Amino acid sequence: MSIRFDGRVAIVTGAGAGLGRAHALELGRRGAKVVVNDFGGGVDGTGGSSGPADKVAGEIRAAGGQAISNGADITNREQVENMVASAMEEWGRVDILINNAGILRDASFAKMTIADFQKVMDVHLMGSVICTKAVWGHMRDAGYGRILMTTSSSGLYGNFGQSNYGAAKMALIGLMNTLQIEGEKNNIRINALGPGAATRMTESLLPAPIVALMTPESVTPAAIYLVSEDAPRRTILNATAGGYSRTIIHETDGIYLGPADQSAENIVARFGEISDEAGQSAYTNGGQQVTKFITKAAQAAGVSLAPKATG
Structure with a gap:
């Protein structure tokens, strides 16, 4: 079975580099029309440039695909709504949203400022909420939608120095679970990707031989499946260095006390x-x-x- 996206329109946030870039290029290669979104800031979320998004959109077009670039800050509701409006104006629909954009502001909880905690929550959690809200009505009206949240092992299992990042990434699982219930009747499927890749956000933390194994391209096949027409629902699919697994949250049967x-x-x-x-x-x-x-x-x-x- 070949997975194709001919006639579909996809928005990928944080697509100017790393995982987002790999997702956007592969969607374009498989026939999707792609909105390449990237604020173009640093790993910590500061700065901003349209260059990264423009470059990736150009790569998709050079390969024979269709793409437009967009520099919206995903925490800015007006900018995000304008991004979705531009996709609707260009192609008349939005079928796929990959919430990939993120930042890091690592520190132990004792040393972390509330401002840094809030900023990471704003980008990862509220950025995903704002982008999802902006496409939700269009998907509901069309009776079709595929939305991907990007979680992390730091959220699912914890990681020293990442209380802000982990809290945001686990919150996205709760968002996914409820949105799948609400979107079911309109054929909107929501899933979560738990990636491990050497990107701007992680490569400085890893030795060179490991970086060579943890390519963004090894993660993208999981993302492609999770936004395909035959995608599952409320699935957490993990992908790192060619390894793929599923996280399932179980609850024990428990006891009764009178x-x-x-x-x-x-x-x-x-x-x-x-x-x-x-x-x-x-x-x-x-x-x-x-x-x-x-x-x-x-x-x-x-x-x-x-x-x-x-x-």
Whole structure:
């Protein structure tokens, strides 16, 4: 099966270099019309230049594809809305959004300023929210959309010196989960990519032999799948140096404590049972967790959960 994007329009943020550039070039190679967005700032988000986005858009056109560049700051709602409007004016639709843009302002939590924490949250989380909000109505009206969030192992598992980055990246998983529920009826599918690549944001942290393995191009195949017509839903797909895996969040079955036994001491005493992974489940909405616990409580109380007969 060959994955193609002929007739589709894609917006890729942070596409002037690294992962975004690789995603944009591959989408263009596979037939998509691409809006190459990049603010053109430094790794820490300062500065700004249209040069990187212009260059990548030119590469796509030189290879026979269609692309326009855009220098919108993704934290600026007006600029983002203008970017989406330009795509609609140029091609009449927006089918794909890859939220890739990001910055780093690393420091231990003790040394990190609130301003640096806020800025990273603004770019990664609110930037993704603003861009997604700007395309949502168009996708809903068209009955088609593919949106990709970019998460990270720092968010899923933690990483020293990246409390701001990790918090933002994990927040995107919560955003994905809820948007998939809301977008389902309009054929909008939302997924998350957990990449590991040597880019401007990471190459200074890694030894040269490792940098050579962790290419952006080794991550892009996962992104292409997650925004394709046959994409899955609310999937976290990780990709690093040619390795691909899926992160699934499970919840243990847990226990029930009656009213007289609901104490911290009893939780301590039975924490092994609470933590037992046998019978654990991966939920697709928060109501499933509530249903599980209510069912246990009702069974212990002898209460029927069957709906009342009418008529």
